[in-house]
Amino acid sequence: MLAILIGIVILHVTSLILLIISTSVNAWRVVGDRTTDLWYNCWTSNEGYHCVGASDADWLQAVQALMVLAVIFCFLSFFFFCFQLFTLEKGGRFFFTAAFQVLASLFVMCGAIIYTVMSPEDGDYGYAYVLAWVAFPLTLLSGLIYIILRKRE
Structure with missing residues (x-):
């Protein structure tokens, strides 16, 4: 049971790290010596x-918002998992954690x-774009x- 728990935590932390890197790194698009991301063109x-700020296009602002929300929801999901791990009754499922993770x-x-x-x-496409698709x-x-997982002793 401990091995499963460690595996789940490693999977969750890995996806959180990938989301943070893909949201913040300047490598979504590469054109010669010019790189662009969600925030800057360098x-x-x-x-x-x-570096100059990225364009104010509505679609880019939507991508920025969605990626930031993904990071926030993934982090909150991990927080709720840790909280439910200690407070959830035996046999309970981690539905709240699962909902936040699926939304992310x-x-x-x-x-x-x-x-x-x-x-x-x-x-x-740069490596940050690929990391976003790997994180999905x-x-x-x-x-x-988390939907399938039940709390055991």
């Missing part, structure tokens, strides 16, 4: 490294889909495990 020149996965999916559809066609199934899997 490039290298003879004078050094320069849906936020990541929606944000990544919006970014995929609305971002410019030039360049390649991990977060969803974690949420589904």
Whole structure:
């Protein structure tokens, strides 16, 4: 039972770390020496490294909000899991934790889909974009495990 608990915690923390990295790192789109993310557009020149704020497009603000909400809901889900681990009666299910985790996965999916559809066609997707897509199934899997999981002694 302890091994299952440790595995669930590792899965949850891994998805939380992936969400934090994908939300904050400047590598959602790479075009030559120019990188863009949810917050800044950066490039290298003879004078050094320069960054300007990302555009104020509505779709980009929606992606920003969804990714931040995903991080918040994933963190709250972990907090509720720890809380329910000590307060939930024997045989109870972690439905509240599961709901927050599944919502976090849906936020990541929606944000990544919006970014995929609305971002410019030039360049390649960066590793932060890929991490967001990797975090989606991990977060969803974690949420589904919480639905199935029962508290035991």
